[in-house]
Amino acid sequence: MxxxxxxxxxxxxxxxxxxxxxxxxxxxxxxxxxxxxxxxxxxxxxxxxxxxxxxxxxxxxxxxxxxxxxxxxxxxxxxxxxxxxxxxxxxxxxxxxxxxxxxxxxxxxxxxxxxxxxxxxxxxxxxxxxxxxxxxxxxxxxxxxxxxxxxxxxxxxxxxxxxxxxxxxxxxxxxxxxxxxxxxxxxxxxxxxxxxxxxxxxxxxxxxxxxxxxxxxxxxxxxxxxxxxxxxILENSYRAMNIAFIHEWTLYAEEIGVNLFDIIQSIKVRKGTHDNIMKPGFGVGGYCLTKDSLLAQWSINNIFKLDLSLGLTLNALKVNYQMPLHTFQRLKNALKSFNGKTLLICGISYLADVGDIRNTPANQLATAVNKEGGSLIWHDPLIDVWDHPARPEKVAGLEEGLQKADAVVFCIPQKEYSQLNFQALNWDKIHLKVWGDTFDIFSDEDAEFLFGREIVPVGIGKGHWKKLYE
Ligand SMILES: NC(=O)c1ccc[n+]([C@@H]2O[C@H](COP(=O)([O-])OP(=O)(O)OC[C@H]3O[C@@H](n4cnc5c(N)ncnc54)[C@H](O)[C@@H]3O)[C@@H](O)[C@H]2O)c1
Incomplete structure (x- = not known):
């Protein structure tokens, strides 16, 4: 044929x-x-x-x-x-x-x-x-x-x-x-x-x-x-909505000192109804989840000309857009101030194992840090160029970045971060004050180790760390 x-x-x-x-x-x-x-x-x-x-x-x-x-x-x-x-x-x-x-x-x-x-x-x-x-x-x-x-x-x-x-x-x-x-x-x-x-x-x-x-x-x-x-559009709006939903519970968990990752894991055992519950995280980026619900509202206004608002759905997108500012606030609280300090952002792609920075939530974080007088350096094994008005500088390697920064935040679990050999780092040359983890990349033992070195571990969704170390 x-x-x-x-x-x-x-x-x-x-x-x-x-x-x-x-x-x-x-x-x-x-x-x-x-x-x-x-x-x-x-x-x-x-x-x-x-x-x-x-x-x-x-x-x-x-x-x-x-x-x-x-x-x-x-x-x-x-x-x-x-x-x-x-x-x-x-x-x-x-x-x-x-x-x-x-x-x-x-x-x-x-x-x-x-x-x-x-x-x-x-x-x-x-x-x-x-x-x-x-x-x-x-x-x-x-x-x-x-x-x-x-x-x-x-x-x-x-x-x-x-x-x-x-x-x-x-x-x-x-x-x-x-x-x-x-x-x-x-x-x-x-x-x-x-x-x-x-x-x-x-x-x-x-x-x-x-x-x-x-x-x-x-x-x-x-x-x-x-x-x-x-x-x-519904498929992607559902996902965006679930992320916004869990973000609200992230704030709650952090305030009362519970570990939301463990809690979610315990809920996921309910297969078929609750196993796709989202985890806490840094924010939502990429081409699709940031825009698709907007296409729906545009169709309502312009194609079907209806008097209907997808209020809940659009609000979820707004919550998701502002999500990285929560990480910013947590890092700032631990560091006291960004003024004159350097933040290393690890993982600027919007998803692990992906080299795509369209609408990356790292943009919102970088803008906020820059506004407070902080400097930015970044690392991502899959990205070569990040064109952001704050002009963040790419570091050649993760260890070099850790040595240059006052604070670090891991935004997505790129393979290199998940496999990081903690103990093998040259700690004598690292003078970090804050270590941010937005994705449950680091364990409670790692947090304890950091704290022992006078580095405050900040974990998004990890209220138990907040209670112990902040
Ligand atoms: N990226 C994803 O993960 C993903 C997943 C599911 C669905 N989608 C959807 O798939 C579609 C494409 O997404 P994408 O991420 O590949 O976008 P993209 O911007 O990476 O690719 C679109 C390409 O089309 C090209 N193009 C524009 N006009 C053209 C023309 N006249 N002739 C030939 N090429 C032309 C552009 O130059 C661009 O390279 C979008 O509707 C997106 O929402 C994307």
């Missing part, structure tokens, strides 16, 4: 991994798909496809399959290529769109002030519908405001088709991504169950066949694209 020609539009964190994952799929040893990844035709897009065509990722990642499958697709199966020429869509039987729809984040989370930048996304769709064959299937994976496909995109695509003299209805299906960057990046694309929807039966059937080649039949069909768009 000849390979199915698939174009993947947008080669960011999602699209590059989707293109690589699709190229790895085989039927009796023969690749299912001939995959072409397409980026924007500008300087940055050209740089990205240049790197990918050389077998290199455009960002740090810890999944070996990413590099292995990329190499195999480029050099062994030879069914994977990257470029910036949109004419490639004219050859595709299936186009998968992984271009993002951005939201301008504001600190207020006011439902009336949400600004969705839909233009670049619509331009990307125009690139596709003005090139594809009339019977090509377009699958949109972008996280969208509910109603976008049915109320905006279908008509938009039909107009382009009409202007090209096609009578056919464009074949459009919607199936959001659940990819989890990190150690299981590619596997999360290939194995997570998917949810799909389209009002067009042919589009739905063809898209179902497409996904059944890799998500092992774990496909849920909802009655229309709007329901699927809704599902994605």
């Amino acid at each position: 000849p390979m199915i020609k698939v174009a993947v539009q947008g080669l960011g964190f999602v699209g590059s991994a989707v293109a690589i994952a699709l190229s790895s799929l085989k039927n009796n040893g023969v690749p299912y798909f001939q995959v072409f990844g397409v980026e924007r035709d500008d300087q940055n897009g050209k740089k990205m496809v240049g790197l990918l065509n050389e077998g290199k990722a455009c960002f740090s990642n810890t999944d070996e399959d990413f590099t292995r499958y990329l190499h195999a697709g480029l050099n062994i199966s030879c069914n994977l290529k990257f470029g910036t020429d949109k004419k490639i869509y004219s050859e595709a039987e299936v186009v998968v769109c992984d271009v993002g729809m951005d939201v301008k984040l504001t600190e207020t989370y006011d439902s009336q002030e949400i600004e969705v930048m839909d233009k670049p996304f619509m331009i990307a769709l125009e690139d596709v519908f003005s090139q594809i064959k009339p019977d090509a299937l377009v699958i949109i994976e972008t996280t969208l405001p509910p109603g976008m496909v049915e109320k905006r995109i279908v008509g938009f695509a039909q107009e382009i088709f009409n202007s090209r003299g096609f009578n056919a209805a464009p074949l459009i299906a919607y199936c959001y991504e659940r990819v989890m960057p990190g150690k299981n990046y590619i596997s999360s694309i290939l194995n997570y169950p998917r949810t799909i929807g389209s009002a067009d039966i042919e589009a739905l059937n063809r898209a179902s066949l497409f996904y059944n080649t890799f998500c092992g039949g774990k496909l849920t069909v909802l009655r229309d694209a709007t329901s699927v768009e809704f599902a994605k």
